[in-house]
Amino acid sequence: SQQGEEDPQALSIQEGENATMNCSYKTSINNLQWYRQNSGRGLVHLILIRSNEREKHSGRLRVTLDTSKKSSSLLITASRAADTASYFCATDAWGAQKLVFGQGTRLTINP
Amino acid sequence: DGGITQSPKYLFRKEGQNVTLSCEQNLNHDAMYWYRQDPGQGLRLIYYSQIVNDFQKGDIAEGYSVSREKKESFPLTVTSAQKNPTAFYLCASSKQKETQYFGPGTRLLVL
Secondary structure, rough: OOOOOEEEOOOEOOOOEEEEEEEOOOOOOOEEEEEEEEEOOEEEEEEEOOOOOOOOEEEEEEEEOOOOEEEEEEEEEOHHHHHOOOEEEOOOOOOOOEEEEEOOEEEHHHH | OOEEEEOOOOEEEEOOOOOOEEEEEEEOOOOEEEEOOOOOOOEEEEEEEEEOOOEEEOOOOOOOOOOOOEOOOOEEEOOOOOOOOEEEEEHHHHHHHHEEEEEOOOEEEOO
């Protein structure tokens, strides 16, 4: 079964608004990562948050991690048309040898 | 330029034919991965390799084979045993379970 589950599956907002995506997982993790995928392209790493961190920022991105709830959120502030993409969380679980990716959230930014 | 490359961009397979997808990286990463992505879906792990001359099956290895004779290269063969090969194939590399760097992908279509 999938370790990471994103919510919502799809999100459509107006340019300039903030976008929030959530990721829930099932087992204890070493770190959680967020990736972006533009249509028909490979994934691009956005940010990594370790299990002992609660919040991390990178430009217009803000990631939070709540290990007690086994959940993470990705906030994109002041969205732009170029942010239109699918966003995936990936978890590095304790004892696992590989990352496990969720199903993704498809974000559409309307001009 | 450092990076990870995949070729070809598009590949057509005839029924009963084996085809090989290329993946090369010059990032000096030990670990390499192959994922399959179906339309609107997340990534599913096919095979991964943490070191030269060693590889492990992922979640959907049936009908696929790999080799890791060189650190830089991790080719994936889609065999005739894979009955539903049409998908987008992504290769990635990393320093173990840290950030994964993805190639641009190969889209495999069946004639």
